[in-house]
Amino acid sequence: MTKRIAQVIVGLPVEGPFDYSIGNELSGRIAVGQRVCVPFNRRNRLGMVVGFKKTSPFKELKPVLSILDKDPSLGDQTLALTRAIADHYGCSWGEAVETYLPEALRHTRAVNEYTFASKPMTSQKTASPACTLVIDETQKERWVYLQQRIKGVLEKGGGVIFLVPEAALTAFVINQFKHIQPAGVVLDGKTSSKDALLRWHDIRDGKIRFVVGPRSAIFAPVKNLALIVVYDEENRSYKQEQTPHYHAREVALMRAKIEGCEVLFVSSAPTAELWHLISRKGMTKVALKAKEMCPVQVVDMSNYNPRRSFILSIPLQHEMEKTLQNGGKTLLFMNRRGFFTRTHCNQCGFTLRCERCDANMTYLYSKKKMVCRHCQAENNLPKVCPQCQGSYLRSTGRGGEKLESEVARVYPQAVVGRYDKDTGALPAKFDILIATQAVLRFKEDLSVDLVGFVQFDAELSHLDFRSAQRLFTLITQLRQCARGKMVIQTRMPDNYVLLSVKKNSYTAFYRQELNLRKEVSLPPYAYLVSVCLRGRKEDVVFQQAHDIFERLTKNKPASVAVGDPRPDVLPKLRDQYRYLIEVKGKSLEKIMHYVKNVLKDFRRKHNTIITLDVDP
DNA sequence: AGCACGCCGACT
């Protein structure tokens, strides 16, 4: 039987597949999973063959122009995975395929230099994947456990994907396993697309069976995949910020289901979503208990007047002095960069803001510049008020740089260092280190005697249902860096995150967190889909959001709930106003079906961009 | 997404 018509998908937000005629010269070679070049909307584009038919409802079919690979790039399992991603995240199948493919294969250039040693596998498993959560309080025991597990898998001829939250960690991980296996690495960014392609083929051909890499490494075409490790599962970088907004944890589960492999999550404070998943029957928790967690002292700051007294409480100062005397190190956690965080005019009240993001500008002493913490914007500190031309500009607010100067003044005998996301490396030598969240990228080998959480309450201001879990994770990770003691300064000592930390019980935290989520029907007890709108003119974006809201509530099935349109957490970013509408429900299929149907016949106007974010 | 078509306002 000769193949006459090919069904082809493309990497655009249009659902196909599209039918193309197959010329005689191609019909013998064309196969499902192959990259092809097809004319599409008067341009030539990359397409992916997903099937064949005998007839088409379209009269004049355009032809497949060429086949780009000798052998299929995508096997059945990959087609199934990309299809599942498209369904779950509401993108087209073609878009999912394009995110799967390495950069070098996303274009219509033929790749003839490489032939694939193996045919794609065809077996399809459907059982629920085996999942294990390694919850490790020690930061050390996990490596022993992982070495054993990975060694066992590799010895049996299986393949391993080891996901890390950022590319910088790959070297550290490779080092942990260097005596077990010559490891392959998926690097992103710095690797040239040519090298990345070579490596992709080596992985596909089974020459590399152990792959370590960031989020996108979940797509590494590892042969006989037996184990996926998601290291630091709670890390936010596992969620992609662009469409499709996939989460590596979810893709790992999808892949495990299709390929019948195991998923191993490693964390010292996982997401509530994962805790819930693992708590179900048949899943395993491996608790690696620390002999002794460092004590946590919560200092109630209610009676401290921030205008009169130093931001470091007397109990914290006392611990710092003790630590200094013993030659120990202190980490002061201050999650705010810069020196001053706000500059305003004392005459007219004008506050210096980023024009593109509407956020207060931070004064960076190190650069002598005003910077926006959301976009790259930078400018000089004006001499007079831009609004009233008066010379009454005053700067207030405290960032790490200011705390650094204050601490250096109070402890002249100490070496004071600072770290934030644009400091190059950790200071080699310090007695007191003032650091933002970015310091946790070194948490694997950062060890101090005392940790001071300076402004706990500042972290509570995030209006996000996951903020409690993130705080719990943050405290847990900081605490693991402390050998001696952790001091937390707060005006809300009865916060349940702090109470469960003091109880030394993560199970208590997750029980309470999950109860709260259940009460108000939030993930993991419901699916959440955000319809996100962004555009240049606020009134237009707002209008559109309301228009969509009306359509979403008009013939709404009882199974979904639609929230009022509201500004995004960052209401304005890089000159675009952002609104979102949250849709909730027990069934993701029902939500997606409903939302996609409403958006389908909605006309986007005035260049408003509308995107879907599943499990935002 | 990205591009052409077509409908209305303002202007060499």
Added chain:
DNA sequence: GTCGGCGTGCTC
């Protein structure tokens, strides 16, 4: 008249 902004439809 016609130039061009933007809303609309379409891609096998």
